[in-house]
Amino acid sequence: MAQGVWTIAEQREGEIRKITYEIVSEGRRLADALGQELTVILLGSNIKEKAAELGQYGADRVVVGDDPRLEPYTTDAYVSVISQLVKTDDPQILILGASVQGKDLSGRLAARLDVAMAQDCTIFAIEDGNLVATRPIYAGKAYAKVTFENSVPQMASARPKVMAISEPDPSRSAEVVDASFTLEDGDLKTKVVEVAKDESGKIDLTEADKIVSGGRGMKGPENYNILEELADLIGASVGASRAAVDAGWRPHTDQVGQTGKVVSPNLYIACGISGAIQHLAGMGTSKVIVAINKDEDAPIFQKADYGVVGDLFDVVPALTEEVKKYL
Amino acid sequence: MNIIVCLKQVPDTESQIKIASDGKSIVTDDIKWVMNPYDEFGVEEALRLKEKHGGEVTVVGLGPKRVTESIRTALAMGADKGILISDDALEGSDSLANAKAIASAIRDLDYDLIFTGQRGVDDDLGVVGATIAELLDIPQLSLIVKVEVADDGKSVKVERPIEGETLVIESTLPALITAQKGLNEPRYASLPGIMKAKKKPLEEKTIADLGLDSAEFGEGARKLKIVELTPPPERAAGKIVEGETPQEKATELARLLHEEAKVL
Numbered sequence: 001m002a003q004g005v006w007t008i009a010e011q012r013e014g015e016i017r018k019i020t021y022e023i024v025s026e027g028r029r030l031a032d033a034l035g036q037e038l039t040v041i042l043l044g045s046n047i048k049e050k051a052a053e054l055g056q057y058g059a060d061r062v063v064v065g066d067d068p069r070l071e072p073y074t075t076d077a078y079v080s081v082i083s084q085l086v087k088t089d090d091p092q093i094l095i096l097g098a099s100v101q102g103k104d105l106s107g108r109l110a111a112r113l114d115v116a117m118a119q120d121c122t123i124f125a126i127e128d129g130n131l132v133a134t135r136p137i138y139a140g141k142a143y144a145k146v147t148f149e150n151s152v153p154q155m156a157s158a159r160p161k162v163m164a165i166s167e168p169d170p171s172r173s174a175e176v177v178d179a180s181f182t183l184e185d186g187d188l189k190t191k192v193v194e195v196a197k198d199e200s201g202k203i204d205l206t207e208a209d210k211i212v213s214g215g216r217g218m219k220g221p222e223n224y225n226i227l228e229e230l231a232d233l234i235g236a237s238v239g240a241s242r243a244a245v246d247a248g249w250r251p252h253t254d255q256v257g258q259t260g261k262v263v264s265p266n267l268y269i270a271c272g273i274s275g276a277i278q279h280l281a282g283m284g285t286s287k288v289i290v291a292i293n294k295d296e297d298a299p300i301f302q303k304a305d306y307g308v309v310g311d312l313f314d315v316v317p318a319l320t321e322e323v324k325k326y327l
Numbered sequence: 328m329n330i331i332v333c334l335k336q337v338p339d340t341e342s343q344i345k346i347a348s349d350g351k352s353i354v355t356d357d358i359k360w361v362m363n364p365y366d367e368f369g370v371e372e373a374l375r376l377k378e379k380h381g382g383e384v385t386v387v388g389l390g391p392k393r394v395t396e397s398i399r400t401a402l403a404m405g406a407d408k409g410i411l412i413s414d415d416a417l418e419g420s421d422s423l424a425n426a427k428a429i430a431s432a433i434r435d436l437d438y439d440l441i442f443t444g445q446r447g448v449d450d451d452l453g454v455v456g457a458t459i460a461e462l463l464d465i466p467q468l469s470l471i472v473k474v475e476v477a478d479d480g481k482s483v484k485v486e487r488p489i490e491g492e493t494l495v496i497e498s499t500l501p502a503l504i505t506a507q508k509g510l511n512e513p514r515y516a517s518l519p520g521i522m523k524a525k526k527k528p529l530e531e532k533t534i535a536d537l538g539l540d541s542a543e544f545g546e547g548a549r550k551l552k553i554v555e556l557t558p559p560p561e562r563a564a565g566k567i568v569e570g571e572t573p574q575e576k577a578t579e580l581a582r583l584l585h586e587e588a589k590v591l
Binding site for chain 1: 455553562576
């Protein structure tokens with residue numbers, strides 16, 4: 001019978017990504033609920049030294065796949081290796097992070113294993129010894145609770161920034177073992193030929209702790225500097241509504257909403273955003289929502305923890321000055 | 328170069344979603360159905376590649392008869408022919424099963440590239456493209472915002488934005504690409520386009536036509552079971568920040584964010 005909880009670590013150039021700690025911490029909670037072991041799969045090149053640390057977050061065992069062809073990430077190589085490991089060891093639960101890489105990997109891996117996949121979940125639980133996952137659908141306009149039928153491992157991905165990271169416990173350690181797999185060069189049909197870093201150093205919206213977002217009320221691309229100033233000061237990333245992106249004011253990668261990014265920051269400040277349902281869907285899981293809008297009837301105020309009725313061109317610069325008191 | 332675009336129909340993103348009395352599905356009475364926005368990017372990209380490299384664009388849709396409208400929309404935009412996979416037995420199938428039906432419909436066609444949307448904006452799963460690629464044993468390139476096909480038509484170079492970086496990836500063809508927002512701005516169908524679309528071939532296929540067993544489809548065959556749907560968690564009523572002037576409001580807001588919400 002299938003045994004054990006597995007999580008797939010995500011690393012980039014040898015650095016463990018934050019999402020990894022989120023899913024390892026969550027994996028530990030699930031493993032405890034089942035009374036089973038937690039295994040972390042860590043793939044890359046020369047990354048073995050990073051393995052032990054994962055024990056402090058709850059891993060009992062870290063299986064390391066070390067191979068130059070596993071760095072940088074490619075779908076073909078990762079799916080091939082992980083599917084071999086799963087078929088050999090037969091885990092009951094397999095958890096990934098719903099980062100861009102995780103979304104790419106999870107679909108193909110599920111297909112290879114011929115199992116169902118619950119993407120971008122916000123809650124995991126064990127009921128009657130099985131994984132039960134809750135996931136937003138229609139971009140958060142509804143939540144679906146799902147279970148798995150004739151589908152082992154029970155496979156799901158976790159939305160970034162939702163699962164709590166456990167305090168690392170220095171007294172804990174994990175057994176580190178080498179993964180056993182074969183990789184045929186002929187199976188690798190895709191190749192990363194270039195990695196273009198985002199020079200702005202901006203944190204991606206899906207990973208940002210704070211977001212300052214502007215909509216149609218910004219009136220034009222030239223006015224986003226007032227949001228940038230506030231954002232720089234409080235360590236936030238700047239986002240935008242669909243209206244602002246469709247008008248060409250901001251890049252597509254900045255769009256928050258049903259056809260953009262779904263975000264869960266600790267603080268979301270919506271400036272000049274009326275709160276169309278498609279936008280609300282994308283930021284509804286933010287922990288604290290602030291709305292600044294001239295129109296007191298704007299739907300965004302119904303979602304906001306703090307609403308400021310006023311002209312953003314007056315309020316935002318004033319707020320930028322005021323927050324300095326608290327930094 | 329021959330291209331296939333897979334499309335599904337979804338509730339318009341402006342739709343309110345109401346949960347049906349069975350607690351497991353949504354009320355569809357007032358829903359306006361549209362082509363999945365991410366699939367629209369796929370249609371547009373396929374048409375641009377066809378304009379550059381020649382060839383044919385075939386649109387494959389799956390779902391009830393109403394999906395015909397979305398296929399006709401793609402034909403009006405400029406696609407050449409359509410296939411609708413429609414069968415009562417498909418009702419309630421999960422993504423895995425739907426992908427199997429779509430892959431079966433594509434398998435014997437002549438193609439260099441397949442496009443799907445990166446996800447449907449209904450169930451937000453994003454696994455259909457990858458599953459089709461797996462079943463057809465071709466590479467997948469997901470969440471793509473730029474596509475360049477080599478002049479010899481044998482390989483493709485694409486861009487995938489990830490957190491803080493953009494990856495440039497090369498792949499052999501045939502391959503499957505899932506379209507992400509930013510890939511292009513889809514065109515509107517022109518009036519002559521709409522007239523022409525009515526005469527373009529649109530074939531309908533059932534599960535049996537695809538040589539598949541209907542027992543593998545439908546609610547009963549789901550591997551991902553929906554236990555219940557619930558509305559999103561309610562947020563506690565917020566407060567309107569008081570103040571006579573914008574300055575006073577800003578002062579009070581900063582104080583609340585620091586002292587009460589503790590996020591500053």
